[in-house]
Amino acid sequence: MTWNDALPLLVLSSSLLPGFIIFNLPEERRGMRTALNLAGAGLKLVFIAFMLWGVARGERYEFRYAIVPGLELVLRADALAMLFVTLSAALWFLTTLYAIGYLEGSPHRSRFFGFFSLCVTATVGVAMAGNLFSFFFFYELLTLSTYPLVVHRGKASTMKAGNIYLAYTLAGGAVLLTGVVWLYGLLGRVEFVPGGSVSVLGPAYADQLRLVFGLLVAGVGVKAALVPLHGWLPKAMVAPAPVSALLHAVAVVKAGAFGIVRIVYEVYGADFTHGLGLSAPLAVLAGITILWGSLRALFQDDLKRRLAYSTVSQVSYIVLGVALVGPIGTIGGLVHLVHQGIMKITLFFCAGNYAETLGIHKVSEMNGAGRRMPLTTLAFSVGALGMMSAPFTAGYVSKHYLTEGAAVAGAPWAEWVLLASSVLNAAYFLPILYRAWFKRQEDAWPEESIPRRGWLETNGLLLAPPLVSAVAVLAAGSLSEHPWSPLSWAKLIAERQYVSVER
Amino acid sequence: MIEIELIPLIILVPLLWASLAFIAGPAHGWKLALGGSTLQLVLAWRLAAEVGGGADRVHVPGGWEAPLGIALSADGLAAVMLLLAQGVALPLAFYARAYFARHPEGAHTFWPLTGFLLAAMNALFLSADIFNLYVTLELVGLAAVGLVASGGAGSVAAALRYLLATLLGSGSYLLGVALLYGAYGTVTLPELASQVTEASPPVAMLAAGLMLAGMAVKTALFPFHFWLPPAHGGAPSPVSALLSALVIKASFYLAARLWLALFLPLATPSWGQVIGVLGAAAIFWGSFMALRQARLKMLIAYSTVAQVGYLFLFFPLATHTEPAAAQSALQGVTLQALAHGLAKAAMFAAAGAVILSTGHDRIMQLGGITAHMPVTVFTLAIAGVSLMGLPPSAGFLAKWLLIDSAIVSGQWWWIVVMIAGGLLTAAYVFKVLRHAFLRAEQSEVYKPLPRLVEWPGFLLAVASLALGLRAAELLNVLGTP
């Protein structure tokens, strides 16, 4: 096994092994646990940086292992994988810091961080999966490793939410499995290759392939929270803030969206999908989800629930980008995979800060929060403006390319959907900012648990992550033309997709 | 080195240590058991290697060639089942030793009965003579009933109900044997196989029906499952583990073997469908009942009723379907048997640990169990994953192969059954697991346990997981039907 074969495995184990050790750590070994967490997260970043550099140079990193003849676990670091791997690894590092501060002194921390590491391992696996079987393998692992995080608090309400979460995700997984096995039955093996591989089956299979596509998209659509499969997401808000951050910015919903990207581009192939007449319905579904999510968000008073519905809406930007045939739409969708991640995690970090520091859970309680917690609120504002796709934010870039893509694909309705969504985003974010910055605080905070210390408005470990990610949001927006920016990377991928199709 | 006869040894060794354990009594029986089952595992391993390496192995007791004598033969399926039996038995022997040290009820006959049970199952897996198979069936049945009966006053009724059911089953099988012998004048499987054809007299059809029905009763296939939950749920935990993991597999193995080796020419696809429908009914009814149980061991017992259903999906998937489909079906069902064997043994072992620690197994009162017995919780969780058929686990691989077989043979309805069954399984598995995350009620007292009570089960669970990551060699041993 050469170094290049081993690297993907190392990326995986850099969170897997710490996870196993952490499970067996006694509760009080805080220092050891923290060290393991950060070491794992840091090491993963190092490996990934190395691979990014290599992939850009055209190196191939691939690990293959046959469970039984014909069923292979494949971890491959292609450009698309790197996009998602980098995002999840970077945000995992931030979230780990945040979680250490957040869970200060709460029970069952070893269990939490154990599953936390497993969850990231699964996410990285989903990202680097080199064929459909491996994708499903890690996709289900993700379900199993996130359930304990969702129900971590162990209250009756959490358990109920946990059951709903399981019902949705396991059912989705079952549907996905059917589609996957079916495709394996037809093709023998389903590797992820730019331009897709199912086109080799003649037109005789068109109907079967449409059905399979339906199964696959329905399967991953549950995690991607496509309407009407989104019901679990707002419920899952009972989870601790770092979990919401990770689940909704990175791990779960992204795994779903990423799955759709893989299926459309690297299993079916963009043009073949279009040829089967599947892209239009997918685009419509995405459009509906975008609007429905934004509309529901409008009426949520609970801050985290409002953010959750916003996620429902925003994740479908990615799906829309994928469904709009053409390189530009693709770029928009892929880059939003990253941008939505950093923006939404910022928002969840901040929501967590309000809750932890002042006990604020509702929008209606936010009056004057900006004066008490200026830095947090600043980060929150950046994230929110990004969601509204204001200039100089990451959101602007994605929105720009998506709208372009819609125009090129000749889907003006999509442009309207995006515009409407931006307006709705403004409608549900601006009031929050207004309350936080300009309204005066009427009565005492619901539950002020962390006092202000100098300029430090809350626990430093809680404050740093959102600030960093907020800076990232601005950077991604203003430096989008930089060769290492997500945008450039997305362009690289899009090229490969469509070049290979023309071939 | 000298060529040793593996086939007879793997039967004689347990017979020997069982009889010695009978003399020695419980105080020393466990030492014989540990030594014996270790040796058996080695023998089974070597046999599997030989079978995987090349042709099937045959042994002719007394040197009297069939049809006059009895032939013993080991093909891939037999070798794998032997491996499963010994592989489950050894960890359970350690577990039982630790369990009975804390909870002596049933200890005084456990070791000899277990020895004879293992001998009987090994003999059953290896026999190629339908009358000798009848004798081994009775051995398995009586040993199992004896083990259940050792559960004390509470399980006498369950044991008797089990005994009568299993006798009904073997009686029906015996009549089948009598008819076949009358019709063909031989009881040797290969000999019969060469003579049973589409053009066979109606007697053959009747015999097939009787023998399969008998096996269905012994395997507790719905609607003949009534005896299983009280027997498996009421016996001492090491016994429950042995019964659920191995004993029902023995009779299923015989059903599958007869089907493949003997009755396939007689069978029409509709036969397979009928059996499959019973299997589906078992999956749904068993899962449904499991969901309704308040006691952990009863839940696990009903889960066995459901999991047995998956095994019988083999018949529709392998009856006159494409070779590829039949192949996947055989591989899938074998993996399912192994996955369930390992996982179920692990679960019953864990349930026993819970009982030893808390003195009860009421699911509602397991709050905060994670804090006190994390190993046991992980055992239940990992075994649960395998039962649900989620990756990474042997259960997942099994389900994959079965679904593949259903797709290749164009029988999509079995996919629906398997998928729905998997979700129901998840429902009752998480009904237990959720308590691992609930806040602890202070009222519950957990007695600390020695390692040997918790770790063997954990080992079995991990095995059911690991098998899902490395099954190539196993399927190679299994070969093609």
Place this chain on the structure above:
Amino acid sequence: MTRGTGRFRKMLVSVGCASLAGAAVFAVMALPEPAVRLAGPVEANMDRSGVTHPVTAVLLNFRGYDTLLEIAVLLLALLGVAAAGGSEKIGLRRLPSAPHAFLQSLTRLMAPLMVLAAGYLLWAGSHRPGGAFQAAAVLAAGIVLLFLAGLLPERLQSDRLLRVGMVAGFLVFLAVAAFPLAGGALLQYPVPLAGALILLIESGLTISLALILSGLFLRLPDEFEEEEE
């Protein structure tokens, strides 16, 4: 279960069994002559079997492996009875009531005759109906008789001795079955020794089976035992 379903169940089962019988009768009547006849091969190999009675030859040589497992079945039954009894000891139960003097004198007369009869049956097995099992049955009856007459010697009731006695026959059988493995197959007696070995097995079995069979009767849990628990 309500009366209605009870009657329905009765009818269902009866109809089922009746139709089974019908089908079986039909099938059996339409039965052609079997292709294989084992009587021939048995005859052909009698001289190598070590005995002159065909059934004994099949039981202890041609299909001796069946018989080996059959003995295990008996041991299992005994173990099961012990397990059901729930008590540690394999030993015998207590006598319900004081034995009648007539029974005792009769037993004193019968016991030696029964031993003699058993011996004869054992020896006869090799060339005519008879053999270990029949002999053991007679011996077992003798033991039960002795017990009921309260004449069973104490020594015979020691737990360890009983256990050894009950298994000894099976162990002898195992040994005889296993030793040919060195060169040949399980239970493959060298032809010249076959007769002697079979007699050895049968004698061992007679003792053990007698103890097991009597044990099965004498171990039946009786109403006295529950009080102890």
Place this chain on the structure above:
Amino acid sequence: MTPGLLFALTGIALFSSGVAGLILQTHLLRKIIAFNVMGSGAFLVLVGLAQRSGEPDPVSQAMVLTGIVVSIAATALALALARRLLNLTGEMRFPAEGQDD
């Protein structure tokens, strides 16, 4: 109609009535007897069918002898369990619960 065939037919009758008894009888002793009737039926078919042409067949006779021993063993165990149940519940029948599922 040879005697062998007659045996076989009788055996079939015994077997099916034994099965019915084993399932339908509620008194445990009757269930156990029914089991023995069923078993004897199977044995009769085994010997009868094999010797329907008139000439004796030692193999089937030996197999029946083995079968008889097995059924004796099973009967002993069944009786022991039934007796224990009688001592525990004072009844020679199964307790009602467990019957339903």
